[in-house]
Amino acid sequence: MTFSCLEPGDIVLDLGSGAGKDVFLAARKVGASGWVIGVDMTDEMLTLARRNAEKFQDSTGLDNVEFRKGCIEDLPLEDASVAIIISNCVINLSPDKAQVFREAFRVLRPGGRMVVSDIVLDRPLPSGLQDHAGLYTACIAGALPRAKYLEAILQAGFTQTRILTERGHQAGQAQGDPITNEVADSLEGVAASITVFTEKPPAMDGV
Numbered sequence: 001m002t003f004s005c006l007e008p009g010d011i012v013l014d015l016g017s018g019a020g021k022d023v024f025l026a027a028r029k030v031g032a033s034g035w036v037i038g039v040d041m042t043d044e045m046l047t048l049a050r051r052n053a054e055k056f057q058d059s060t061g062l063d064n065v066e067f068r069k070g071c072i073e074d075l076p077l078e079d080a081s082v083a084i085i086i087s088n089c090v091i092n093l094s095p096d097k098a099q100v101f102r103e104a105f106r107v108l109r110p111g112g113r114m115v116v117s118d119i120v121l122d123r124p125l126p127s128g129l130q131d132h133a134g135l136y137t138a139c140i141a142g143a144l145p146r147a148k149y150l151e152a153i154l155q156a157g158f159t160q161t162r163i164l165t166e167r168g169h170q171a172g173q174a175q176g177d178p179i180t181n182e183v184a185d186s187l188e189g190v191a192a193s194i195t196v197f198t199e200k201p202p203a204m205d206g207v
C-alpha cells in the first residue's frame with residue numbers, strides 16, 4: 001500500500017530507515033530516474049543500511065539510494081526537496097511527534113504526499129504498563145491516542161488524513177512476541193497499526 005503511490009522519477013524520503021528495507025523497495029519503484037533518501041539517527045543502522053546498499057546496487061544495478069544521519073525532528077534536508085515521505089514504525093518512538101510532522105511538511109514539495117505506518121492507541125494503556133520498557137521497544141508505550149496523532153498531522157499543515165489500512169492488536173499476536181508475551185492479555189484492543197495517507201497542499205499562484 002505504501003509503495004503503490006510511488007512512480008518512476010520520484011524523490012522519496014524514508015523517516016527512520018533502519019537497515020534500509022523500505023528504502024530499497026521504494027528505490028525499485030522509482031527506478032534509475034528517481035532517488036530515495038533514508039534518514040536514521042543511529043550509526044549502527046546507518047552502517048548496516050550502507051552495507052545493504054552496496055548489495056542492492058550489485059543485484060539491481062540501481063545507484064539511487066542514500067542514507068543520511070539525522071533526527072526526524074530536525075531533518076538534514078532542504079525545504080521542499082522531496083515528493084513523497086514514507087515511514088514505518090518510527091514516529092511513535094519520537095517524544096515530539098508534532099515536530100516530526102512539522103519537519104515532514106517543511107521538506108515536502110507543495111502537492112507532495114506522505115504515507116506513514118505507525119502504532120496508535122485506541123484505549124489508554126493500562127496503568128502499570130506505561131513505563132514498560134518492552135512495550136516502548138515494541139512501539140506501543142510511546143504511541144499517541146489515534147485522534148491526537150491524526151490531529152498533529154493536520155496541525156502541521158497537511159490536508160485531510162485518510163487511513164489506508166488498519167489492524168487492531170490482539171492478545172494472540174502479543175502472545176507470540178517475546179517482548180509483549182507477559183502482558184499480552186492487557187493489550188487486547190489497546191493499540192492499532194495504521195497506515196495514513198495525507199498531502200501537502202499544492203502551491204497557489206500569486207501566494
Ligand SMILES: C[S@@+](CC[C@H](N)C(=O)[O-])C[C@H]1O[C@@H](n2cnc3c(N)ncnc32)[C@H](O)[C@@H]1O
Pocket residue numbers: 015016017018019020021022039040041042045070071072073087088089090093094
Ligand atoms: C523500529 S525501527 C524501523 C526501521 C524501518 N523503518 C523498518 O521498517 O524496518 C526504528 C528505526 O528508527 C530509528 N529512529 C528512532 N527514532 C528516531 C529519531 N528520532 N530520528 C531518527 N531515527 C530514529 C531507529 O534508529 C531505528 O533504526
